[in-house]
Amino acid sequence: MRGRAGPVRAISNFKRRTLGLAALVAALPAVACAGDGTSFLEPAGPIAALQKFHLIQITLISLIVVLPVLVLVPLLAWRYRASNTSARYMPDWDFSHALEYVMWLVPVAVVAVLSVYLWIDTHKLDPYKQIASAQKPLQVEVVGLDWKWLFIYPEFHIATVGQMAFPKDRPVALKLTSDTVMQSFMVSALGGQIYDMPGMVTKLNLQADRVGSFHGVNTQFTGDGFQDQTFTAMSMTNKDFDAWVAKVQKDGIALNEASYRVLGHRSTPDQVHATLGTPQMPQQVVYFNDVPSGFFNKVVMKYTSGKAIPATRQPGAVAYGQAPVGE
Amino acid sequence: MTLTDWNPILGRLTLQSLDPLKAVFDPTVNNFIASGAADAVVVGALLGVVLMTKYRLWKPLWNNWLTTVDHKRIGVMYIVLALVMLVRGVVEAVLMRAQQADGLHGGFLSADHFAQLFSTHGTIMIFFMAMPFLTGLINIVVPLQIGARDVSFPMLNSVSLGLTVAGAALVMISLVLGDFSTGGWTGYPPYTEAAFQPGVGPDYWIWSLGIAGLGSTLTGLNFIVTIYKERAPGMKFMHMPMFTWTALCTAILLVFAMPPLTVCAVMLALDRYAGFHFFTNALGGNMMNFANMLWLFGHPEVYILILPAFGVFSEIVSTFSGKRIYGYASLVLATMCIAVLSFTVWLHHFFTMGQDADVNAAFGIATMLIGIPTGVKIFDWLATIYRGRLQFTVPMVYMLSFMMLFVIGGLTGIILANPTVDFQVHNTLFLVAHFHNMLIPGLLFGMLAGYNYWFPKVFGFRLNEKWGHVSAYSWTIGFVLAFFPLYAVGLMGMTRRTVSYTNPAFQPWFQIALAGGFFVLFALFSMGMQLYVSIRDRDLLEAGADDPWNARTLEWATPSPVPAYNFAIVPTVDSRDAYAMAKASGAAYMSPARFNNIHLPGKTSLGVVTAVGGTALGFGLVWHMWWLAILSLVLVVAAFLARTFTEDEGVTIPSGIARRDFDAWMKRIRPEGWSDDTAPEMPGLETAQPMEHAE
């Protein structure tokens, strides 16, 4: 039988390809040369690190099914090319019990293994689950606006736009809502994203295990300034964090109806800084103090009051802030 | 909108809505592109009208095409629509690629223009490229494969086409008058609610896919009934060709999946037009319901798109391997599994909405389950190649690229099915790379393979192989270059639908992707060249076009081009690969003992009425020209009612004509000195173009 050459070639081909793929997986960190803490490929916390691990684990397990196809397609296509009359030709052969078992059972086994991991890991990394830690989580309330995030620290009665600071190694428990359209909050280097929606509260638990600055974004398109809806997630030592809180308390302006109305307009952090910022605040950042208790809840509850909200009073709406006709 | 901007005749249409004038009001690069596109549509339409008039084509167009109920011609019109829309979709795509290649801290397009581009590109590619393409192929091929003379409801078929055309026309009009939505192809509220987008954009989106979606539902019904009822005598379900099986599954999915889309589009319309609050922020509205319904349609939709492509691949791999398809029963089972499972996974599109881990895990596992039957299909095709005699024709090149690339898309699909990782890559370019990896090598390559494969059946001459190969390779290279970099930038944290970025590490990847865009443009150009060269050389390419590939299924047991009545005598079937069996036993071309008169349904202008009326209705609704909306609705309904009072006499083709056609065909296909129908030179391809045969 001339089929002999087949397996030999298959093996050398297989080696070459496995090596190639191994190189590819190894290249993942290289892809992450994105720098400035933008990606979970350079994780800065336990959640993101596990997510990266899962990515690689799932890829490798799935390759059990994927690799044979990548190898066999060129191999079989070449071997059974029409001009190769020495290859065996069986025009009526169309079934084999043994093959059938392999074809169904191998994918079933791979998916079974993946499913077990999926079930366990999905529960382990449930974004609502508090991160186990000796320290009490830091509570931060996030309000999504067009095109900026407002971070409220209820404990300290402060709030910020453009910066979210927290101590390293201490879990951060976020509660999120939106005061405009749906958005999606993500700091990739720390953990995954979660939607924030008007009238609803979602949760996200994050933690950083090193000091640094990480890129935070909204991933859900919300209009012209969407790409500018970024912020810096800053993980710092406890001491630095206390100093930061003190600075915000000192340099902030009051978060009240008037200043919040400015935030409600469609504007980027840059533009908000230009209107509300003071020289003491960094670029693209605004600090607030005197944040009334229950501020976050009020934002959530206004959508459940059972009363209509006209476009002129809906933050993010085109007509927001304009006097309604006839008022 | 305040009442003062509204005019009883023009609705909210004003001079500012005219896109060709944008560059005049405000000359920027961005506006020149917008106005240029608008001018191109207007000039293209005018040019079409002038040429049609010059060559006196209006009458033949009306008689032979617009009013026809012939499933093959309706199929051709669907595919022409798909190819035109493909050109627009690709041009928009390359424009987006160029913007992002230049998008570090800026670029040349405005954010709003970029948003309209991804919204129209996505909407067009799904609803007006992919759907018409697969509907066209199903229309052309399925009745022939099952040995039928037409579909069950020929007039309804014409009306479905009319609805699809009306939807496409609205998207084209949006280039010239007003703006399209910026809410993406998914149109999530509340962003698409009146408070946030008061203009006409979301209304164009709602009505274009609302109207076209109705057409798809009706197509689904039509083909379910056709496949159940019109099969040739003796053809059992397990005798049906694989393409017909996938068409059946797609038709079933259409009937179950399109209504949620229509319903959620109409609910959004009620919010926008009538002050309802299904998906608004206040008054109990909740956008999560929209996401739920949209994806209740949206996930089955991706299988509506991919299954017919799988069907095409099953046909061509068996034909070009010169072999029975391996594991037919497995393939049928796998197709059915996919169709059923496709309704159980929609939640994976919003793992990040805040539901608990049990729900996410259940849907994640359901999603991975679909990978099993899909994997089986790939292995079945491989086993078909095994011990075959594979010919590297254009469709086969598409198929080999598809198998290699599709498994990579499958791998990233499995990755995305895992909520823990999806939390990271959802809404990033990783996801965009994944679905293009399924849609281009899967759906599009399948459609293009089918186009090359069945073209000779429809037009009576083959497509040029050289340009076909050039275009298949360019598509493959273009796809790899355009989308593999997106996997990388996606993992690096680049969000989708993002006009510009500040991270310089992204830029090189986008530049590679732009190069891929140019390859894709070249692939499109090659397809144009292929068509041009083939039409020019059609006399040469005619030889052997009746059965150029030595194929196995019934559609090839007819002359090319296929006569209006398909089969002079409806065949009797008692096995799979009916035509291959007949050829092998020498029974393929037996002259029937007697010919009968053939009765066919008559022409109808209802399809055209639907297309024009549907467009006018949508246009009136978009621009708040209530008189136009009401008038067109009344006229369309009246036309349908009037039709119920007339009787369709149909046309009768005398048996003499059928006999004459048959004899002419036999004279053509039986080579000189013919003695035996099983002779290897029988369908006689060698005379045209050297190509190894599978004997």
Ligand code: HEM
């Ligand atoms: C021919 C080459 C193609 C190229 C270069 C291309 C490129 C693109 C680009 C640049 C985007 C925007 C990505 C972003 O969100 O930043 C996009 C989105 C999209 N494309 Fe394509 N595309 C191509 C073909 C297709 C095909 C064949 C289909 C479907 C059959 C398709 C369906 C979509 C959809 C559904 C979206 C999402 C639109 C949205 O965000 O709402 N594309 N494509």
Ligand SMILES: [Cu+2]
């Ligand atoms: Cu899906």
